[in-house]
Amino acid sequence: MEHNELQDAILNNKPKNDAYYTAESTMTSILGRMATYGGKEVKWDDAIKSEIQLMPAKVTWETVPPSKPDESGNYPIAIPGVTKVV
Numbered sequence: 001m002e003h004n005e006l007q008d009a010i011l012n013n014k015p016k017n018d019a020y021y022t023a024e025s026t027m028t029s030i031l032g033r034m035a036t037y038g039g040k041e042v043k044w045d046d047a048i049k050s051e052i053q054l055m056p057a058k059v060t061w062e063t064v065p066p067s068k069p070d071e072s073g074n075y076p077i078a079i080p081g082v083t084k085v086v
Contacts, residue, residue, distance in 0.1 A: 039080025050086040 009016035027044070034042040034050075056063050069075050 034085040037078035037080065037083045038085035039082075040085075042086060046086050052085060 006016060008014065027047070031042055031044065031047055034047055055066065067076055
């Protein structure tokens with residue numbers, strides 16, 4: 001149905017804005033990651049208010065990545081119940 005609606009909008013020059021669904025879907029994925037990594041239920045409002053910074057505020061070619069591999073080449077992994085997500 002989505003494609004039918006999209007094609008109809010394109011062919012008949014009708015406005016079509018699904019940004020809300022895209023944003024909600026993305027936030028649902030973020031909530032899933034937070035709950036999995038943290039091992040606890042995460043409420044929508046708590047996730048929105050979270051000040052956890054996963055990426056630097058500014059990314060350039062010189063930006064140091066937020067996580068680096070150890071001497072064995074392994075990256076740190078999230079531990080449910082231990083990793084802070086909110």
